[in-house]
Amino acid sequence: MATQVDNGPDIRPRLVNPANFLVATRDTGYKTTGLAIAELIDNSLQAGARHVDVEVATGRGPDRQIEIMVIDDGDGMDATSLAQALTFGGSSRFNDRSSLGRYGMGLPNGALSRSRRVEVYTWRRGTGVLWSRLDIDELVIARDAVLPPVELIDRPGFVPATDSGTVVRLARCDRVEYKRCSALVRRLKDDLGRIYRHFLTNGVSLQVNGQLVVANDPLCLAPGSKITGARRFGDDLLYEIPVGSAVGTVSVAFSELPIDHWHALSTEEKRTMGVTAGSPVSVVRAGREIDRGWFFMGGKRRENYDDWWRCEISFDPILDELFGITHAKQAISPRPELLELVSPDLETIARALNGRVRNRFLLVKAxxxxxxxxxxxxxxxxxxxxxxxxxxxxxxxxxxxxxxxxxxxxxxxxxxxxxxxxxxxxxxxxxxxxxxxxxxxxxxxxxxxxxxxxxxxxxxxxxxxxxxxxxxxxxxxxxxxxxxxxxxxxxxxxxxxxxxxxxxxxx
Known part of the structure; x- marks a missing residue:
């Protein structure tokens, strides 16, 4: 029989120390600022936005740290939804498998991974602008777990005159990998063009500092993509996987890059285009890229010839557990049963493509x-x-x-x-x-x-x-x-x- 230990007069430890948790959560490990900002854009798209603007500027504080805003024309939020949006796991769509989000961690997690303060402005037709914030330094000083109340404010100048929408503003960005705005803007355009390529080709408008983000299809197939010219290889593979009473789908597409036209390019040109030093396999969840690398290739090791073909693996969110998806949505860790199902086919195709590339280079030399x-x-x-x-x-x-x-x-x-x-x-x-x-x-x-x-x-x-x-x-x-x-x-x-x-x- 267990006996309770006397901890003194009604002393019960809190599950989370808010100050320490906020500092520790900044190390979640987003690989790039683009992946952190993608969490905010996911929310915009899930709110029905068709236009999303990312603004990068130098802050007005003495340290001149970068500030980032994500502005959308989505549905906006009411006061309750806004209060929940700044909490960890406080989403009305928790564990939703129908779209991009799932856990309600994206906004605070992505924002705090790059900044010490995040402010959210949101509005709907016929209402004023609602505002709230999450400031690490304020909460650490107060040693409190309670967020400030939502406030109704006059419309700031940076809030667009759309019927509805949301602005997420990251201030005191002390963890961006670039100190110059121009360098960060270039990187964001490249990253976001690749991550959201399917949304961009379907009519979503995404801008960074007023510059239109162009879809960047790594398979080099999509019309209007930054780089095109590849050829589709074979038919798409389709796997239907039962999950409880539902069925999730995995589809796989391959392409071959145009060796005849691109082999003579300089090393720098090939690197800029993503031909060399790139990742042949792109993994897409609900139309949004979440990882890229060398996956599902069984016992085949990567060779230089593998720079010249591409693979895209798309899956439904209902298969998150099989792909090992975490709340950060930036990496996969496939389960053994998924590898056993998919890898034999993909390894066979990868070896065939490797041989085709090898033969094509011999032909080019000839x-x-x-x-x-x-x-x-x-x-x-x-x-x-x-x-x-x-x-x-x-x-x-x-x-x-x-x-x-x-x-x-x-x-x-x-x-x-x-x-x-x-x-x-x-x-x-x-x-x-x-x-x-x-x-x-x-x-x-x-x-x-x-x-x-x-x-x-x-x-x-x-x-x-x-x-x-x-x-x-x-x-x-x-x-x-x-x-x-x-x-x-x-x-x-x-x-x-x-x-x-x-x-x-x-x-």
């Missing part, structure tokens, strides 16, 4: 002598008879290959690609220019041109250039034929030669 052959042929082109006039249709089986090629200034363009034919090469005349398509599947390319072009020897590279010139000369001679019957004979001879050559080289 095309270097082709550029030299193009330039040499272009210099000699003025000495050759002009090509016959008239439009020449592109064969249907080659339209997808030719249609994806960039326009070329030179009279010659040589491209290596997997062709849907068995010919060693195909000849296309487009806009009075000759396009020579080398078939990488043919033994001529595989066993003769390819090894020479991918060799480390300069002599082999020179031989590869001369081999390419030989084929280009044949292509130009065929293109110079004026009669359809002559061109038909030439095409049939080219195909027959390719078939015999493949037989010889495979023997």
């Amino acid at each position: 095309t270097e002598p082709l550029g030299a052959a193009e330039r040499q042929a272009a210099r000699a082109d003025v000495s050759l008879p002009s090509l016959p006039r008239g439009r020449r249709p592109i064969p249907d089986e080659l339209k997808s290959v030719v249609g994806g090629l960039a326009q070329h200034d030179s009279p010659y363009q040589i491209v290596a690609a997997e062709l849907p034919t068995t010919s060693a090469y195909e000849v296309v005349v487009r806009d009075k220019k000759i396009v020579l398509l080398l078939n990488t599947k043919h033994p001529w390319y595989r066993d003769l041109y390819g090894p020479l072009a991918m060799s480390e020897s300069g002599r082999d590279h020179d031989l590869a250039r001369q081999v390419a010139l030989t084929i280009l000369a044949s292509a130009r001679a065929e293109a110079a034929l004026r009669r359809d019957t002559e061109r038909g004979h030439a095409q049939r001879l080219r195909q027959a030669t390719a078939d015999v050559l493949a037989t010889f080289m495979n023997a």
Whole structure:
């Protein structure tokens, strides 16, 4: 039988020491100011805001610390909701799985992680502006756990004249990673454009110091994104996972970055675009990015080739426990059962993409002598008879290959690609220019041109250039034929030669 210990006259320890708790909670560990501000923007979006402005300025105090405001045109709050919003866990949507928030910790937690004072101004149609605050220094001095009462105030100048909305003002920001406003503004635009890319492409307006935040899709697929040009790889994967009586969905999309167009960029350009030193996998919860890194890849280790593909994993908030989501919403820690379900598929696809990237880089290297052959042929082109006039249709089986090629200034363009034919090469005349398509599947390319072009020897590279010139000369001679019957004979001879050559080289 337990016996109560006498602690003196009715001494009961408080569950939380408010002053110490507030100081300690600042170390929650938001990785960046952008992630802390995202907690406030989450609240704005959940309140139905379509326009959110983030204002960054130097404070007027003697220490000139940065101040940050988040201004929205959402539904606003009444006095009760405002009082709850500044408390930890004081949300009317506690444990709500339908949207961005869940625990009611975002506003005080995110704000205090970067500032020592947070003020909230909120209003609705036909009402004045309500104001309240949470100030660490005030509460530490008072050693009290009670917040100041909500007040009705005159509308401050920074509160917009919308029918409803909320302003969250962070003062005395002593924990931002930048001391200059301009540097913080640049970082916020990049971070918020990535975190809220799906909201931005769906019409939400987000600004930082009056500058529009542009969606930054790491898959480089979304129209209007900061950087585009990638190609979707395969169909999206879809997993439906039972959770009690409900079902949560995980969807996975992959993309391939355009190696042909971006491989020659400088190291700095690739880093600025996020190609290198980035995170291939982005994890999205309820349309909002919460983490990025190297997830669900099983036993595959990351390699340099993995910089050139991207993956987005989206899931419903009902699956928070499986993904290991905490109240900070800035990292995942997947449960073993989720890893067992998803990782085998994603690892297989990642290995396939890695191999495709590797092969594409080998192909890019193999095309270097082709550029030299193009330039040499272009210099000699003025000495050759002009090509016959008239439009020449592109064969249907080659339209997808030719249609994806960039326009070329030179009279010659040589491209290596997997062709849907068995010919060693195909000849296309487009806009009075000759396009020579080398078939990488043919033994001529595989066993003769390819090894020479991918060799480390300069002599082999020179031989590869001369081999390419030989084929280009044949292509130009065929293109110079004026009669359809002559061109038909030439095409049939080219195909027959390719078939015999493949037989010889495979023997």
